[in-house]
Amino acid sequence: MAYAIQWVRSLLFVISVYVAIAVVGLGLFPWALVSRKGARAGCMNVCRYVRWAAPWMIGLKTEIRGTPPDYECIVASKHQSFLDVFLVFSAVPAGKFIMKSILKYAPIVGQYGLRIGCVPVDRGKRAAAIKQMVDGVKKGSATPGQLIIYPQGTRIAPGVKAPYKVGTAVLYEQLGQPCVPVAANVGLFWPKRGIYRKQGTAVVEFLEPIQPGLPRDEFLKLLETRIETASNRLNEEAGFHAPH
Template identity: 85%
Template sequence: MAYAIQWVRSLIFVVLIYVSIAVVGIVLFPWAVFSRRGARTACMTVCRIVRWLGPWLVGLKTEIRGTPPDYECLVASKHQSFLDVFLVFSALPAGKFIMKRILMYAPIVGQYGLRIGCIPVDRGKRGAAIKKMVDAVSKGTAIPGQLIIYPQGTRIAPGVKAPYKVGTAVLYEQLGQPCVPVAANVGLFWPKRGIYRKPGTAVVEFLEPIQPGLPRDEFLTLLEERIETASNKLNEEAGFHAPH
């Protein structure tokens, strides 16, 4: 019975989030069209709604630890579910994502993504996409801010191992900016798929920046070590221990 009640509450939570995205997106769209500030305000509003609804509706609290960067940099985040998207973005003054190109054509979401400076890439054309991103930033056509990338390329459940892809290292090397790793345990409470949301405290943690100048392989090894070590600690703090 308790599970069924939580599932229903989770369903209401999910529905309200999508309704909020639609309502906020439509209401603020005229402002967003003429002002990037309007687009960012709309996105931040949705993030606040998600964080406000979670505790009282499904018992899911959220916490942001560490020091989010307020300078131009690469933010390499652990990606476990859509919740870390909301949390990481809400913590940054000028966050922008590397997003799948297909999302450009999604109603509301695509247009807002482009307005806040997200950079669309083609799946399966990663080498060309990275070159395009580097060129855009170096020529000044990209909007300044914190470029958020997921070094494993997709959502990975807690305790599951997946390689860190070279694209993050290429960007780090060619952009010449610090890289801020971000750990997370949000997948324990908000899974990659499904409706059910577990009560607890979901955390994202901004870690010590990696300064520019490291060789590509050394950087990627250090990045993985920092993110995975910190994420495992957050998992254990929440009572989860990965199988060996």
């Protein structure tokens, strides 16, 4: 019975989030078209709604630890579900993403993404995608901020091992910016797929920045070590122990 009640609460919460996205997105769309501030305000308001509604609708609190960067940098985040997207974006003043190129044609969503400075990248061969990514970021230098990227490339469930891809290291090397790692345990409560959300406290943690100048392989190894070590600590803090 408790599971069924929580599932219904989760369903109502998920519906409310989509309604909030539609209402805020459409309501602020004219402002977003003429001002980047309008686009960012729309995105921030959706993030605030999620953090406000989750505790009383589904019993899920959220916490942001560490020091979010307020300078131009790469933010390399553990990615477990859409909740870490909301939390990381809401914590930095000028976040932007590398997004699938096809999303720029999506009504409303695509325009918001482009207006806040997201960089569209076509899926394809790895070398071509990386070059396009770097070129896109450099061309977007007029929109400074915190470039949020997912080093593993997709959502990875807690306890599942997946390689860290070279794209983040190439950006780090060629942009010459600090890289701020971010750990998370949000996937324990808000899964990659499905309706059900668990009660608890979901955490993202901004870690010590990695300053520019490291060799590519050394950087990638350090990034993985920092993110995975901290994420495992957050998982264990929440009562989850990865199988060996």
